[in-house]
Amino acid sequence: MNLEILDIPNLQSAKEEIKKVNASPASINLMADKCVFKVIKLQNLSTTAANILKQEFLSKGGEVAVSENTVNCRDKYTDCIMMxxxxxxxxxxxxxxxxxxxxxxxAEKLEEIIKTS
Incomplete structure (x- = not known):
């Protein structure tokens, strides 16, 4: 048994790696977008919006790093790191x-970024 860490930067690479293990052709497209992990930084989002953003990511199994003053809206704005x-x-x-x-x-801006991934 051997382990290997794969660097999968985009959907095409994900599809190629999944295909290499002889997965069924139908499953390749279903699994590919689960293989690509993206970290995106967002600057100057209102803390109110950042709280909503974080809740949405957490509900889908992702994460958003925000300022410690975001939860109580002590600051007006925060930078965010979405994962x-x-x-x-x-x-x-x-x-x-x-x-x-x-x-x-x-959402529109994220959609554009994700389309090019």
């Missing part, structure tokens, strides 16, 4: 599109 798989981002994007504030705009 998740392409699949998690896709699920969060769906939810952000129906949220208030500037979260639908953020």
């Amino acid at each position: 998740g798989t392409i699949r998690q981002y896709k699920e969060v994007i769906k939810k952000l599109k129906i949220q208030p504030l500037n979260l639908p705009e953020l």
Whole structure:
């Protein structure tokens, strides 16, 4: 038994690696977006929006690092570091599109980034 850490930077690489283990062709597309992990930094988001963003990511198994003053909105704005798989981002994007504030705009920007991954 051998272990190997794979560096999978994009969906194409994910599909190639899954194909190498002889997975069924139908499963390749289903699994590929779970293989690619992306960390994206967002600057100057209102703490109110950041709290919503963090809740949405956590509900999908992802994570968002925010200022310690975000939870109580002591600061007006925070930078955020979003962490998740392409699949998690896709699920969060769906939810952000129906949220208030500037979260639908953020959803569009994230969608563009994810499309190029």
